[in-house]
Amino acid sequence: MEFTLVTARTMEQGMFVEDKLSEDYFKATACCEMNPEDMNALGLKDGDRVRVTTQYGSVVLYVKRSVLDVPRGVVMIPLGIYANRILPSESGTGTPIYKNVRCRVEKTDEEVLSIEEIVREVVG
Amino acid sequence: MKVSCPFCGNVCDDINFDGEVEREKLCPLGESKLTREKRRIPYPMVEGERVSYDEAIERAVEILLNAKRPLLYGWASTVNEAIRLGVILAEKVGGVYDTTSSVCHGPSILATIEEGLPGGTLGQAKNRADVVVFWGCNPAEAHPRHPTRYSVMVKGFLVEGRRLRKTVVVDIRKTATALLSSKFYMIKPNSDFAILTALRSIINGNDNAVPNEVGGLSKSQLREFAELLLSARYGVIFFGMGATHTRGQDRNVEALIKLVQTLNRHTRYILQPMRGHFNVTGADAVACWEAGYGYAIDFSRGYPRFNPTEFSAVQLLRRRDCDAMLVVGSDPVAHFPFDVVRHMAKIPVIQIDPHYNLTTKVANVVIPSAISGIEAEGTVYRMDGVPVRLKKFRESEFWSDYEILKAMLERVVERKGGDVVW
Numbered sequence: 238m239e240f241t242l243v244t245a246r247t248m249e250q251g252m253f254v255e256d257k258l259s260e261d262y263f264k265a266t267a268c269c270e271m272n273p274e275d276m277n278a279l280g281l282k283d284g285d286r287v288r289v290t291t292q293y294g295s296v297v298l299y300v301k302r303s304v305l306d307v308p309r310g311v312v313m314i315p316l317g318i319y320a321n322r323i324l325p326s327e328s329g330t331g332t333p334i335y336k337n338v339r340c341r342v343e344k345t346d347e348e349v350l351s352i353e354e355i356v357r358e359v360v361g
Numbered sequence: 362m363k364v365s366c367p368f369c370g371n372v373c374d375d376i377n378f379d380g381e382v383e384r385e386k387l388c389p390l391g392e393s394k395l396t397r398e399k400r401r402i403p404y405p406m407v408e409g410e411r412v413s414y415d416e417a418i419e420r421a422v423e424i425l426l427n428a429k430r431p432l433l434y435g436w437a438s439t440v441n442e443a444i445r446l447g448v449i450l451a452e453k454v455g456g457v458y459d460t461t462s463s464v465c466h467g468p469s470i471l472a473t474i475e476e477g478l479p480g481g482t483l484g485q486a487k488n489r490a491d492v493v494v495f496w497g498c499n500p501a502e503a504h505p506r507h508p509t510r511y512s513v514m515v516k517g518f519l520v521e522g523r524r525l526r527k528t529v530v531v532d533i534r535k536t537a538t539a540l541l542s543s544k545f546y547m548i549k550p551n552s553d554f555a556i557l558t559a560l561r562s563i564i565n566g567n568d569n570a571v572p573n574e575v576g577g578l579s580k581s582q583l584r585e586f587a588e589l590l591l592s593a594r595y596g597v598i599f600f601g602m603g604a605t606h607t608r609g610q611d612r613n614v615e616a617l618i619k620l621v622q623t624l625n626r627h628t629r630y631i632l633q634p635m636r637g638h639f640n641v642t643g644a645d646a647v648a649c650w651e652a653g654y655g656y657a658i659d660f661s662r663g664y665p666r667f668n669p670t671e672f673s674a675v676q677l678l679r680r681r682d683c684d685a686m687l688v689v690g691s692d693p694v695a696h697f698p699f700d701v702v703r704h705m706a707k708i709p710v711i712q713i714d715p716h717y718n719l720t721t722k723v724a725n726v727v728i729p730s731a732i733s734g735i736e737a738e739g740t741v742y743r744m745d746g747v748p749v750r751l752k753k754f755r756e757s758e759f760w761s762d763y764e765i766l767k768a769m770l771e772r773v774v775e776r777k778g779g780d781v782v783w
Contacts, residue, residue: 241550243533245602246637248502251369252393257695257718258400294699306535308547313534318695318719326679326698328610331657331669332467333698335606337550356722359699360706 238279240271240312242291242340244324250315258352266317267349268299271342272309276302279344288345289314291338294323296355297347312342318355364754367438367734368394369504370636370744371483371511378754388505395735400717401759402729414728414760414768421687421711421726422772428685428709430661431456434674435691437638440739440751441647443762444640446770447689448651449781452660453773457683460644460656461637461691463673468605469634470645470655471669472614479621481597481631482745483510488517489629492593494529496617497553497603498635501537504744507635512599513541519595527589531556532603546586551608552576556583557616561623563587596630633745639734640741678704687711689762690733694719713765730762737761 249265256262269289271281281287287300289312296319307313314320316335323340326333350358364382365374368390377383382395405417412420425431433451436444437460451458462470486493493512500507508514516522530542539545548556556576563571564587573580590596598621604613617632624630636642645655652658654667657674670676674693677683678701685708694702695718705723712724715732731737736757740750760768767783774781 243550244606245499246503248389248505248537251390251503252397254692255394255716255718256397256399257692257716303534305537305540306547308534311534311550316696318699321695321697321702322699324698326675326701328676329670330468330471330610331463331671331673331676332605332610333464333675334608334610335464335602337607352719356694356719359694359702360723361703 238275238342240275240310240340240342242289242312242314242323242338243336244314244316244320247315250317263352266315267319268301268315270301270303270307270313272307272311273302275309276300279342281344286345286347286349287342288347289323289340289342291323291340293325296322297345297349299349312340318352318359322355322359362752365734365749365751366391366394367639367732367741367751369639370642371504371507372639372741372743372749373506373510374749390505401715402717402721402727405729406727408725414765417726417728418765418768418772421728422769424685424709424711424726425454425456425687426773426776428454428456430683431685431687432459432674432677432683433457433687433689434459434693435461435689436644437461437641438690439733439762440640440737440741441643442739443766444644444647445651446763446766448648450766450770450773451658452652453770453777453779455661455663457660457672457677458648458652458656458658459672459674460648461641462645462656463669464675464696465602465637465641466605466634467656467669467673468611469614471611472618476615476618479618479625479630479632480745481633482747483633483743485631486597486633487511487515489519489595490593490597491520491525492527492529492590492596494531494590494596494598495538495542496531496598496600498599498601499532499536499538500599500635501541503601503637504635508538508541512597527592529586529589544589546578546582549577553604553607553613554609554616557613557620559583560587560590561620564591564623564627590624591627593628593630596624596628598630598632599635600632601635636744642742642744642746646742646746675701683708685709687713688720688724689713692718692720694723713762715759728765729759730765731757731759733762737763739763
């Protein structure tokens with residue numbers, strides 16, 4: 238299914254941002270939030286894994302039911318290396334577009350890469 | 362004694378310290394910053410091998426002097442005194458100075474250059490504002506004490522707290538801040554500019570020009586919103602990445618400034634960007650004193666040139682247009698789009714930071730530093746530009762950012778000539 242990807246600061250991401258090799262930071266950033274109805278449509282429950290793909294790349298994340306109200310058609314990923322794996326660097330102002338990027342979301346059984354693994358993948 | 366929290370742009374300066382930090386006034390972010398044990402960089406390293414500070418600084422200086430166009434990036438999590446040396450260092454080595462603004466409020470700075478900033482202070486918001494708008498920002502999670510200290514629940518001289526204050530949140534999703542608000546407008550992604558233009562049209566008496574629906578808001582909602590804005594005796598609009606990271610970017614912020622200008626024909630309004638890191642405002646302001654521009658400044662021709670589409674860190678790395686990088690108090694490997702991180706991994710990288718982070722993994726020279734505002738003192742600018750003096754209240758074996766940069770700059774000046782007013 239097609240979605241709009243937004244990134245955002247979350248409390249957990251901020252709490253562990255200076256402790257990036259910790260399990261807490263991994264849990265806070267290797268995930269995405271979706272609207273419960275969208276999750277039902279994709280046959281997803283809390284803690285399942287999804288592959289999120291944009292024209293720039295693809296990443297596997299844990300999915301969480303939106304606590305408040307991420308609207309239908311939107312996927313929210315906390316700021317961090319997992320979100321940046323699939324975001325563009327091009328921009329007319331010098332500042333990348335970190336929000337409102339088209340993406341595709343599908344259920345997967347693939348593993349979520351650890352922080353060490355995603356750094357290795359990003360660095361290439 | 363009172364100490365300040367060096368995490369977010371609030372720089373809360375009312376934290377009690379009596380040998381230990383009292384948790385009572387800490388938000389979850391402050392508690393993590395001031396009380397959580399984190400993995401530190403244990404000692405200076407060159408290519409992963411332990412060295413002395415002297416050896417690491419020497420290698421860092423060699424890298425900067427041998428580079429054709431080094432990028433000196435970060436600066437939002439250190440103090441103004443260190444930032445000043447960083448700007449001078451960039452000039453001396455003919456490099457590029459850029460701050461974390463280039464991945465957050467850079468578009469706001471561009472808009473301010475075009476239109477000016479109808480700004481104020483957080484004190485004015487607290488004491489005067491009876492209408493408070495949060496546009497594309499979520500202080501409940503990013504600046505948790507902002508609502509209680511400055512904007513929502515707080516009692517001011519002229520406004521007695523939440524009961525007499527109307528709070529409006531505009532966002533594409535219902536955030537934790539929306540739960541605190543008296544009015545929440547959920548808008549469609551990428552529609553900020555259109556909605557801001559529609560609001561201005563209505564306030565200017567041209568609502569015939571506004572279509573029946575704009576960005577997910579009906580015309581009657583837009584009229585209601587405009588009336589709410591005009592009902593203020595004193596209003597403040599806080600805005601965040603919801604404006605700068607979406608289509609329109611600087612044009613969205615220009616539209617916000619123009620809305621505030623329009624509202625000021627009827628009542629009194631101010632605009633305030635919600636700056637993230639505790640001294641990202643200083644990283645821009647200090648560069649402005651020194652070079653006339655706030656970020657994305659190229660010194661390679663011997664004089665400062667400003668052009669974010671060319672000299673911001675992400676764009677410079679994207680074009681493979683820098684051949685070395687100094688990172689101070691930031692983690693671009695975690696926060697830059699992946700394709701530019703690949704270039705970082707191919708050039709020599711020097712890191713100055715208290716904490717082991719993802720940039721440490723690609724850095725060739727790693728220099729640990731004392732934590733600014735906890736283990737090192739200095740002055741910072743709160744998000745509204747008000748200076749706050751940070752105290753040192755814990756001893757540390759590590760050098761401060763200022764001491765490290767001073768040692769680097771002394772060696773650069775020794776080899777390249779010229780002088781510095783310390």
